[in-house]
Amino acid sequence: MLLREYFVEVADRWYRLHRGRGATAEEIEQGLAEHHSDDLVPPHGVLLVGRYGGEPAGCVGLRRRDDATAELTRMFVRPARRGTGGGAELLRAADLAARAMGARRITLDTRLDLLEARALYARHGYAEIAPYKEDPYAECFYGKELV
Numbered sequence: 001m002l003l004r005e006y007f008v009e010v011a012d013r014w015y016r017l018h019r020g021r022g023a024t025a026e027e028i029e030q031g032l033a034e035h036h037s038d039d040l041v042p043p044h045g046v047l048l049v050g051r052y053g054g055e056p057a058g059c060v061g062l063r064r065r066d067d068a069t070a071e072l073t074r075m076f077v078r079p080a081r082r083g084t085g086g087g088a089e090l091l092r093a094a095d096l097a098a099r100a101m102g103a104r105r106i107t108l109d110t111r112l113d114l115l116e117a118r119a120l121y122a123r124h125g126y127a128e129i130a131p132y133k134e135d136p137y138a139e140c141f142y143g144k145e146l147v
Contacts, residue, residue: 002049002059003037006076010114014137017113037074039063046097047074050090057081060090062097062106065132070103075117091124098146105145109138
């Protein structure tokens, strides 16, 4: 459910910005199939779920890129729970999970229009880095060394 909500939100924002409309149900289903999260499982990945008042409120995923690097993905906090510190808690949990996977750094990509996410990453020690992959939806790249 959280991953679907995440995808609907980012897809709707992209379609509104680039097409002047929200995403259709067909576009959502196609995007979910093409940009699946099947790799966010041990031993090379993880999907963390944050709770607020016992209810799922957000998620963040990590996948191994190489022996030293984990990639952060699927960062999402439900709109009703934004501003409660959930994003910061999810990033702290992702740091711990990445260390447990043996990573020494975390990288991520995001889009220019996701201003709130970019600000959150910057507040938590992520700095812009050179692109490390090609993806039509990856416009900004960030990295953080785990100490």
